[in-house]
Amino acid sequence: MYHPINLPDCPALNTFNELIRLLLAFGLEQTSSQPETEMEPLFEQYFTHHGFSEAGSWFWGKPVAVRQPLLKLLALPVAEKVGILAAFAADIDLAGRFADGRFQVSDFPADDAALALAGEIVQNCYTRILAADGVPAKVLGMDAPLDRQAVLRAYLDAQNRRRDANGNSSPLKVCPGCDSRPPSVSDNKIHEDLDHFFPKSRYPLLAVHLLNLTPLCKDCNQTYKGSKDAIADNDAQVTDVHCLHDIFHPYLRPAQPEVAVNVCRLADGQPHIVVEPRQNDAQQTARLHSLLYTLNVNGRWDGDLIEERLRPKLEMLLLHGWQDDGQVDEEKLRDGLATAVATLNRFIGREPGNVTALAYARWLAGDGQGQREWVQVMRTAVMR
Ligand SMILES: [Zn+2]
Structure with missing residues (x-):
C-alpha cells in the first residue's frame, strides 16, 4: 500500500451495504421458527417498509447465499444475538475504528454462533452476489446495476481524478501496492483483482465494504497478500503490531508519506x-x-x-x-x-x-x- 489513492464514488455499493445491514437486522433483532412460506411475506414487507420494495423477494431467491443462513440466525434466541448489529454498524465506520484502534466485533468470542451466521451472510453477499451476477438496478432503487466491474470502474475513475499536493492533476497509473503496472482494460472490461484489505475469511462483516476493497495487481493480491492479516496474523514474524494504530491502510493511512x-x-x-x-x-x-x-x-x-x-x-x-x-x-x-x-x-x-x-x-x-x-x-x- 505505497501510494495514496482516491476514495471511489460508488453510491450503489453503499446502498448494497445498507441492504445487508437490513438483512442482518431482520435476523438479529427477532427470534422466529416460522415455516419458510410464512416467513417469506414478512421478509418482503420488511424491506418494502424500509424503502426497498424489490429487495426482499430478490434476496429470498438467493437460498444458499442468504435464506438458509438467515433462517438459522432467526431461530437463535434474541438474547444470544445482542450487540452484534451494533458492533457491525460501528465497525463499518472504518475511519472511526482507525481513530480508536480496534474493531468492536473483536469483543465477541471467536466461536459465537450468531456472529458466524451473520458473517456467512455478508461474505456470501460478496462471493455469491457481488462477485457473481451482481445486484440488479431495481433492487437498489438506482439507475444502474452493481457488480464487481462497477466497483473497479469507480476505483479507476477516482484514480484518474487524483491530484498531487499542489492541486495538479496526477492520475494514478500504477498498482498502489507495488508500483507496477495498472489494471488493463480491454473489451470495456477491467482486468484486476479486488483485494480485501481485511481478509473476508477473518473479517466477513467487512466483505462488501468500499474501504475494504482495493484493486491490486494479481502479483500483489495472489502471490503476496493473499489472506494475510495486517493486524494480527499468527504466521507473521511481526511482534510489534497490535491494533489498527499499528498498520497502514490504502485509503485511510497510505504508507507513502511515512x-x-x-x-x-x-x-x-x-x-x-x-x-x-x-x-x-x-x-x-x-x-x-x-x-x-x-x-x-x-x-x-x-x-x-x-x-x-x-x-x-x-x-x-x-x-x-x-x-x-x-x-x-x-x-x-x-x-x-x-x-x-x-x-x-x-x-x-x-x-x-x-x-x-x-x-x-x-x-x-x-x-x-x-x-x-x-x-x-x-x-x-x-x-x-
Ligand atoms: Zn501490485
Whole structure:
C-alpha cells in the first residue's frame, strides 16, 4: 500500500451495504421458527417498509447465499444475538475504528454462533452476489446495476481524478501496492483483482465494504497478500503490531508519506533497495513491519531489479541528448542524474517502477564509486 489513492464514488455499493445491514437486522433483532412460506411475506414487507420494495423477494431467491443462513440466525434466541448489529454498524465506520484502534466485533468470542451466521451472510453477499451476477438496478432503487466491474470502474475513475499536493492533476497509473503496472482494460472490461484489505475469511462483516476493497495487481493480491492479516496474523514474524494504530491502510493511512524507499550499498558491495520509516519511532516501525509482511515490496523491488529494470530505465533517461558528442564523464553524469531525479519525482505513481528508479538515481547522485561504474556503463551505451 505505497501510494495514496482516491476514495471511489460508488453510491450503489453503499446502498448494497445498507441492504445487508437490513438483512442482518431482520435476523438479529427477532427470534422466529416460522415455516419458510410464512416467513417469506414478512421478509418482503420488511424491506418494502424500509424503502426497498424489490429487495426482499430478490434476496429470498438467493437460498444458499442468504435464506438458509438467515433462517438459522432467526431461530437463535434474541438474547444470544445482542450487540452484534451494533458492533457491525460501528465497525463499518472504518475511519472511526482507525481513530480508536480496534474493531468492536473483536469483543465477541471467536466461536459465537450468531456472529458466524451473520458473517456467512455478508461474505456470501460478496462471493455469491457481488462477485457473481451482481445486484440488479431495481433492487437498489438506482439507475444502474452493481457488480464487481462497477466497483473497479469507480476505483479507476477516482484514480484518474487524483491530484498531487499542489492541486495538479496526477492520475494514478500504477498498482498502489507495488508500483507496477495498472489494471488493463480491454473489451470495456477491467482486468484486476479486488483485494480485501481485511481478509473476508477473518473479517466477513467487512466483505462488501468500499474501504475494504482495493484493486491490486494479481502479483500483489495472489502471490503476496493473499489472506494475510495486517493486524494480527499468527504466521507473521511481526511482534510489534497490535491494533489498527499499528498498520497502514490504502485509503485511510497510505504508507507513502511515512515510508522512505532508499538504496544502500550493503556488505556484499552491491546496491540494494531498503524500505525505511521516515521517523524512526516504534509506531512507524510497526506499520512498516506490517506493510512488508503483507506485501513484501522490499524483497520484490530488490534482487535483480537494479540490473534488469533500474539500469535500463536510468540509462534511457540519461542517454537523452548524450549521443551527439559521445563524451561521457562524471560531471556530465551528475548533471544528467539531477535531471533524471526531477523527472522521476514528477512522474511518481504515473509510470510503473518510478519509486525504485528515483531511489536508485538519488543514491547514485551521491555515490562516487557508483558514478565511476556508471560512467563505464554509459560509455558502452553511447557507443552502441
Ligand atoms: Zn501490485
